[in-house]
Amino acid sequence: MALIMQFQNTSAIIEKDNDHLLTEQQLRQQLLKRKRMPNIKVFSGSSHRDLSERICERLQLDVAKASLKKFSNKETNVEIGESVRGEDVYIIQSACGEINDHLMELLIMINACKIASSSRVAAVIPCFPYARQDKKDKSRAPISAKLVANMLSVAGADHIITMDLHASQIQGFFDIPVDNLFAEPAILKYIKESIPNWHEAVIVSPDAGGAKRVTSIADRLNVDFALIHKERKRANEVEKMTLVGNVRDKVALLVDDMADTCGTICLAAEKLVEAGASAVYAFCVHGIFSGPAIQRLNNSVFQAVVVTNTIPQEQNIKKCPKIQCIDISMILAEAIRRTHNGESVSYLFSHVPM
Structure with missing residues (x-):
């Protein structure tokens, strides 16, 4: 198939019309040709150092120096270890583990870079904290996702890069640009390469809210879709499930944005x-x-449970052999590169970058 070579600034992006990734060897060869991007610093919070290092490796940058510590009274202390004056700063911090501590650490890092005269500060948040608290679903309930948006803006963030928000309206909680990237292209690639007889599969949503997500994937794969209607009495507890669609003698691919206690998907x-x-x-x-x-999951009927590395998965994979992980560092790295160079990120909504 024809390759279209597009040269933009100092980087070469190779696009294939079958949406497939290049081989790892080809990727390395292209990365070696790239020049180091000027006026950029990429910092890592303590939540997901491995992902930050993967992103920086693809950008051919070193993770910028920062000291992240806690005082004896559990207060977070941040020291930026190098000059950020006039630089574009990207801070990578995901919502996992000690979420509140990691959120506070991110806010302090943003503010520290802002008052150190950085040109602009972008928060790269692969998994957005408090994303499920996006509306008033009962009396006197807080809209915590809106509060987090306000906190990030007040801290000094100029731009947010995130992935697969639980509710897309969270983008409207901000008065600054928000790029909500999607793992769908990477998931499609995995399905085509790793699922036997995927042409005869059925894409299934575990709830009505995910119908838009599964129909998009089903259309891209040209297969059928189904959904499961569920009724909840309390959070994380499902009372009743009803299947809408036909899955008999077919491979069923359950697709959702997150797996927490896994009661629903099991x-x-x-x-x-x-x-x-x-x-x-x-x-x-x-x-x-x-x-x-x-x-x-260990006791479930799943052949495999496939997730991305927006959250660290090393320990989970050791505990459950059914868990498999898709690396999305190339998507975030390319989003950072395009943002820094003033290029459109729309390409990433439907393609996996090399």
């Missing part, structure tokens, strides 16, 4: 097997895996 998988599915896979962008999640 019950959904059992429902699909009862309905005659020949195999069931789960695809979730953010693998939180809290509480009894690992035990539930």
